[in-house]
Amino acid sequence: MAHDRVPGDEERHTGSLVTNRVLLTLLVAALLGVVLLPFASMAPNRLMSGQAVGVTAAMLSWQWLALAGLAGILTACALSRPFPARLARWLTLTAAPLWLLLALYGLGDYASRALQDASPAARVSQGAAFWILVFCPILMIIDAFQRLGSSLAVRGLYSVVLVVLVGAMFAGDTFDALSIMREYANNKGTFTAEFLAHLRLVGLALGPALLMGLPLGLLARRHPTARGPLFGALNFFQTIPSIALFALLVAPLSALGEALPWLKAIGVGGIGAAPAVIALIMYSLLPVVRNTYAGFAGVPATTIEAARGMGMTSRQILWKIEVPLALPVILSGLRIVTVQAIGLTVVAALIGAGGLGAFIFQGLGQYAIDLVLLGAVPTIALAVVADFLLQILVALSKPAGMR
Amino acid sequence: MIELQGLTKIYGDKTVVDDVSLRVDSGEFGVLIGPSGCGKSTTLRMINRLIPASRGRILLGEDDITRLPVEQLRRRIGYAIQSIGLFPHWSVAKNIAVVPGLLKWPKSRIDERVDELMGLFHLDAGELRDKYPHQLSGGQAQRVGVARALAADPEVLLMDEPFGAVDPLTREVLQDELLRVHRHTRKTIIFVTHDMDEALKLASRIALLNAGRLVQYDRPIELLTRPANDFVRSFIGKADLGLKLLSRRWVHQYQQPATLRGASDESVRISGYAWEVDKEGRPVCLHGGRLHAEDTQERTGVTPEWSATPDMTMKEALSRMVWFRVMVLPVLDSEGRLVGEVTMHGVMGQQPCA
Amino acid sequence: MRVATVKHPIPFRDWLLVALSVLLVTLTLFMARLEPLFQALFPDVSNPVYRRESFLQLTLDHLLLVLVSSLISVSVGVGAGLFVTRRGGREFEPMVSSMAAIGQTFPPAAVLAIVVPLAGFGFVPTVVALTLYGLLPVIQNTIAGLNTVPPATLEAARGIGMTQGQILRRVELPIAMRVIIAGVRVSVIINIGTATIGATVGAQSLGTPIIAGLVGNNIAYVIQGALLVGLLAIVSDLLFERLERRFTFGA
Incomplete structure (x- = not known):
């Protein structure tokens, strides 16, 4: 999404039949996946592994025929005839999401049909071919947008429409029979609580990290001698594996909690949110400080000299010149830490801090795969959405003259 | 200050x-x-x-x-x-x-x-x-x-x-x-x-x-x-160095009165060249003035490229003389009237008032 | 002291690397000897040192996970990066770059969890997850590194009659190497961390005593595992930093 170069401009000059090899490759990958891998699996209960079901067996004939028809249209889009390049891309942007929605609907529909006359404990889960049928159209959409060179606004609007459509399927009863959704239904209350706990941990880490990181980044810019030790120390923390840092904080904090009962009263003890938040802050500091430093260092020296020469005070230079010019880089740092913190918070569940990771590790402990996915899939979705939103914020923060 | x-x-x-x-x-x-x-x-x-x-x-x-x-x-x-x-x-x-x-x-x-x-x-x-x-x-x-x-x-x-x-x-x-x-x-x-x-x-x-x-x-x-x-x-x-020097000197410092062509060709014979001027005082062409003295019959038409103004540097005036291979250049005022001339001899010989 | 006798003072980071390496090896081999220390620190636990497996074995298992996955990621990742920067693969570059960028927003722990239903429990799914995740920074940095080669340099190389292979080996790869190694460094460091979490899906590693300690409420086990894996990550990071410095060409 961040790459706006259009690769295919020479394609008009070549006389070959295939004009979009990326699209064709994705189609071949999807075809191979559908032929070789199971689309869904059906198990007698939530803990046993299921029996593989192929696409044609799982889907009604109109469904997989429509899927094949869409594949045919997309194949034509990858060729030099019959569609002109621009039309082919917009056609891809229409056919690929239809394919995606059809794959989603097909799975849900199969689950509800298969479970109609099965035992109540029976479960239907998604298979590898399903994931391929979901990811391939998403990549096709990204490719089409890259070739069109569309603005972030157009991409954003398109994504919102697509997310709303998929969301509507979730809100309706399309997937209710699916195993992962049954896990969700069984854990509805806990899911909301853990989801909010996840967000709260991320927020508790990012706030202090920004409050400390922004001044530290500016300090690194103003005092070159502070730069080496500061970045060295922060990189040191960044290098320690998350689980180790979480774990190493458990012991001193539990000792602290024992020694100072009032700390324990506000929740600082060995296990729980306190070591997680402290570790998350330590991890978040490096990207914040590094990007703040890089943002300020990226303001051309001549621009600052001109500002001084004009008679601006240091405060005016900071707020009118340096901050506006450094802001996009600083916000890129925020984007990195947000995505990173969402991911690291998963691990925090191991030391009892809660969050969506709790489902993952609980599921792994019980060998309940769909409970694992109930934790993993929303986490990934959360990270991707946060990344996309912050990417838009970064683009908006670029001063008008520099976009 | x-x-x-x-x-x-x-x-x-x-x-x-x-x-x-x-x-x-x-x-x-x-x-x-x-x-x-x-x-x-x-x-x-x-x-x-x-x-x-x-x-x-x-x-x-x-x-x-x-x-x-x-x-x-x-x-x-x-x-x-x-x-x-x-x-x-x-x-x-x-x-x-x-x-x-x-x-x-x-x-x-x-x-x-x-x-x-x-x-x-x-x-x-x-x-x-x-x-x-x-x-x-x-x-x-x-x-x-x-x-x-x-x-x-x-x-x-x-x-x-x-x-x-x-x-x-x-x-x-x-x-x-x-x-x-x-x-x-x-x-x-x-x-x-x-x-x-x-x-x-x-x-x-x-x-x-x-x-x-x-x-x-x-x-x-x-x-x-x-x-x-x-x-x-x-x-x-x-x-x-010579050219640099001329870049700090101006045509008005080297300017001499123009040699006008009388009724006869007398002036051309004496100085080797003379200007033909119309009723408003605008130069039409130059008779003679080429490198070789025998070319007195040659005529050169005055154009914006082949002329100078008083506030032009002498470096540029010299460049125009060399380019058109003529030993003399008309100096025009803002109305295009002939107010004087600069010559190759003048460039070489005269010590201008700074 | 005369200054002239000091030739090349060994930088602080090299001292640190040597000291931490020695500490890592010593702790790996002789953790059990520290039993009295842990007993004193945690008087309530009956078995203050993890003994179900030797720490040497755990470290080797951990290294095996990281080495196998990193070898695959580096060869596939550099290969993919090379492919999309050649004439024939240019068309795939934006797509591959996007995939690498988006893929890295996926939390490593979630990727590990997602692989389990597809590949089961144990060593294999952990290696698959580590490989997939480790691939992304390598691809991204290979592309970035090769794109830093100035076009004028490439033109000069062509101009003096180098073949495509010679240009790649003698010009492009040496110039791109520092950035590529930085990508491998990120990949390996992440993988050392994720291999720790691999203990939760049944791959034996230095994460095993940590998880055992967290489950069994034995903080001594947690500290032993965390200490070793932290040292392992920092030593690896310092090693890669040295390696990167060899390719900076005075920059």
């Missing part, structure tokens, strides 16, 4: 500017020149206190600059550097309006001033006001830079190689414009460059620095005709 008194800058044990004293009077165009590392930029930046002086004094008018609050001082002094000094996140108008804004001028006055300056620099306000620096050509960006420096009507304008990053053609146009603006505003300008041709073209006084010391501070013509030592001579360059 700017006066430097024993100005010195020392970094560690390295003396970058060493006891420089000079004075640029009001309305003068002073140029600091020298090889790279000679301390010319450092000297310039000590004037608006971007760099503190180690020793010595700088007077701006009556005031010692260290007595003024530094921001106020800088707002009284325009400062123009290479185009990258424009603020990339602000429009052209906002860039020009910086210092008036800092001085809290009312908005209507700022807008007026921006339009006035854009007009002065031939920048189309309608088209360029709301453009951003990266959308400008090199020449336009440079004009905006100088306009910005002049915005608050400063007493002095400091310029640090402002035309260093533009192509030679644009640079020439910008130099002409700067001279025009200087004549128009009579600002005191201190200009840093390493290009001797640029210095000779712009300066009313040139300060040549070497290794932090002031080697010679003189009018350009003195620098050319009376170099203080071998360093000055070698820095000016021997190869085209």
Whole structure:
């Protein structure tokens, strides 16, 4: 999404039949996946592994025929005839999401049909071919947008429409029979609580990290001698594996909690949110400080000299010149830490801090795969959405003259 | 007026500017020149206190600059550097309006001033006001830079190689414009460059620095005709010294009364050439005047390319003579009337009044 | 002291690397000898040192996970990066770059969890997850590194008659190497961390005592595992930093 170069401009000059090899490759990958891998699996209960079901067996004939028809249209889009390049891309942007929605609907529909006359404990889960049928159209959409060179606004609007459509399927009863959704239904209350706990941990880490990181980044810019030790120390923390840092904080904090009962009263003890938040802050500091430093260092020296020469005070230079010019880089740092913190918070569940990771590790402990996915899939979705939103914020923060 | 008194800058044990004293009077165009590392930029930046002086004094008018609050001082002094000094996140108008804004001028006055300056620099306000620096050509960006420096009507304008990053053609146009603006505003300008041709073209006084010391501070013509030592001579360059000299001399200094063609061809026979003039006094053509005396019957038609004006440099006049292979060039006034002539002999022989 | 006798003072980071390496090896081999120390620190636990498996074995298992996955990621990742920067693969570059960028927003722990239903529990799914995740920074940095080669340099190389292979080996790869190694460094460091979490899906590693300690409420086990894996990551990071410095060419 961040790459706006259009690769295919020479394609008009070549006389070959295939004009979009990326699209064709994705189609071949999807075809191979559908032929070789199971689309869904059906198990007698939530803990046993299921029996593989192929696409044609799982889907009604109109469904997989429509899927094949869409594949045919997309194949034509990858060729030099019959569609002109621009039309082919917009056609891809229409056919690929239809394919995606059809794959989603097909799975849900199969689950509800298969479970109609099965035992109540029976479960239907998604298979590898399903994931391929979901990811391939998403990549096709990204490719089409890259070739069109569309603005972030157009991409954003398109994504919102697509997310709303998929969301509507979730809100309706399309997937209710699916195993992962049954896990969700069984854990509805806990899911909301853990989801909010996840967000709260991320927020508790990012706030202090920004409050400390922004001044530290500016300090690194103003005092070159502070730069080496500061970045060295922060990189040191960044290098320690998350689980180790979480774990190493458990012991001193539990000792602290024992020694100072009032700390324990506000929740600082060995296990729980306190070591997680402290570790998350330590991890978040490096990207914040590094990007703040890089943002300020990226303001051309001549621009600052001109500002001084004009008679601006240091405060005016900071707020009118340096901050506006450094802001996009600083916000890129925020984007990195947000995505990173969402991911690291998963691990925090191991030391009892809660969050969506709790489902993952609980599921792994019980060998309940769909409970694992109930934790993993929303986490990934959360990270991707946060990344996309912050990417838009970064683009908006670029001063008008520099976009 | 700017006066430097024993100005010195020392970094560690390295003396970058060493006891420089000079004075640029009001309305003068002073140029600091020298090889790279000679301390010319450092000297310039000590004037608006971007760099503190180690020793010595700088007077701006009556005031010692260290007595003024530094921001106020800088707002009284325009400062123009290479185009990258424009603020990339602000429009052209906002860039020009910086210092008036800092001085809290009312908005209507700022807008007026921006339009006035854009007009002065031939920048189309309608088209360029709301453009951003990266959308400008090199020449336009440079004009905006100088306009910005002049915005608050400063007493002095400091310029640090402002035309260093533009192509030679644009640079020439910008130099002409700067001279025009200087004549128009009579600002005191201190200009840093390493290009001797640029210095000779712009300066009313040139300060040549070497290794932090002031080697010679003189009018350009003195620098050319009376170099203080071998360093000055070698820095000016021997190869085209004659041409450089002519670049500081003007046609009106060499101009002689024109030899008009009478009723007979007598004048042509005597001097080898004569001008034919119409009723309004505009020259039509030249009889003779070619390299070989026997070509007295040749005629050369007067065109804008083959003619001179009194304020043209002699270097250019000579170039036109050489190009058209004629020994004499008509000098025209603004109406196109013949007011005199310059000749190859005149260029070679005459010692002009400076 | 005369300055002239000091030739090349060994930088602080090299001292640190040596000291931490020695500490890592010593702790790996002789953790059990520290039993009295842990007993004193945690008087309530009956078995203050993890003994179900030797720490040497755990470290080797951990290294095996990281080495196998990193070898695959580096060869596939550099290969993919090379492919999309050649004429024939240019068309795939934006797509591959996007995939690498988006893929890295996926939390490593979630990727590990997602692989389990597809590949089961144990060593294999952990290696698959580590490989997939480790691929992304390598691809991204290979592309970035090769794109830093100035076009004028490439033109000069062609101009003096180098073949495509010679240009790649003698010009492009040496110039891109520092950035590529930086990508491998990120990949390996992440993988050392994720291999720790691999203990939760049944891959034996230094994460095993940590998880055992967290489950069994034995903080001594947690500290032993965390200390070793932290040291392992920092030593690896310092090693890669040294390696990167060899390719900076005075920059």
